[in-house]
Amino acid sequence: MSKKQMLYVAKIKDGTVIDHITAGHAMNVAKILDIGEKSNAIITIAINVPSKDLGKKDMVKIEGRELNPEEVDKIALLAPHATINIIRNYEVKEKKEVRLPKIVKGIIKCANPACISNSNEPVQPLFYVESEEPLSVKCHYCSHIMEKQDILRQF
C-alpha cells in the first residue's frame, strides 16, 4: 500500500480491504455487503481517491470480516477491477482480484417476469456478460438485457 493511500483511510488489523473499486461505486459495494444500521464492524470507506492505475478509485475496509463467495461475485459485477485483500495482524495474508466471468450463474435473477427462469421450473438463472463497463448482461433463456441499475435493484 502506498503512502498516498495511507492518507485517506488507515490500515486495519484483521479483516478485508476491497481496493480498486471503480470510482463512485463504494456505496454499491456497501449495499452488497449490507453495511448499514445493523453492522457492528468498524468500516472505513474512501471515495474518489487518486489511483495510479485507475485515475481515481474507491476503497472499503472492514474490520473482522471476510467475504463469502456470493459477495465476491456480486462485487465483480459492479467493480470488475477490484482487488480483495484479507488482512491478518496488519498484513496482507491473501490477495485476490475479482473477475467478472463471461457467464453469470445464480447470483442475479432475470428482470423479465415471463422468463422461464422466473417460473416454477427448476431452471437456474444464467446470463452472458455482453459488456463489462458499462455493465450489460443478456439472459440465456429469454434474451432480456439487464444493465447495472437493474442489477443493483436486486442487491
Next chain:
Amino acid sequence: MSKKQMLYVAKIKDGTVIDHITAGHAMNVAKILDIGEKSNAIITIAINVPSKDLGKKDMVKIEGRELNPEEVDKIALLAPHATINIIRNYEVKEKKEVRLPKIVKGIIKCANPACISNSNEPVQPLFYVESEEPLSVKCHYCSHIMEKQDILRQF
C-alpha cells in the same frame, strides 16, 4: 481532533466534516448528501469507530463542499448529536451542532395520502417531534405518526 480519530480517516484540506453521527447512520447521511456514482468529491466515511462521548459513532468527511441548510436539517432528524465542522486549509473554521427542533417544517411530507398537507391546499407539512431516538414525529394535521424508516424513504 484526537489521535484516536486520526487513525481511521485523515484530515481534509477544505470541506465539511460531519462528526458524532449516531453509530450505523453514516450510510443514511450519505444518502441525504446524495453521495453516489455521480459525486466527484473525495469522501471518507468511518463507521462504528470508538467515541469518548457516544461509545461509538460514525463520521463523514467531504472535500470541497459545504452543506446547505436543508441537508443540515435532514441530518438533524437522523443523527441529532452530529456536529458539522467547516474546514478551510486543514483548520476548523466553523463548528455547529445540528439540533432537532421540536417542530419540523417543510423537509418531510406526511406519509398519509389522505392528509390535507398532501392535497392541493396551500398547506406546508408540519410535524411535532415526539421522540428523538428512536425518531418519531406526529403530523400536525392528521396525527399520523412517522418513524425513522418512513422518513428515510423520502430522502
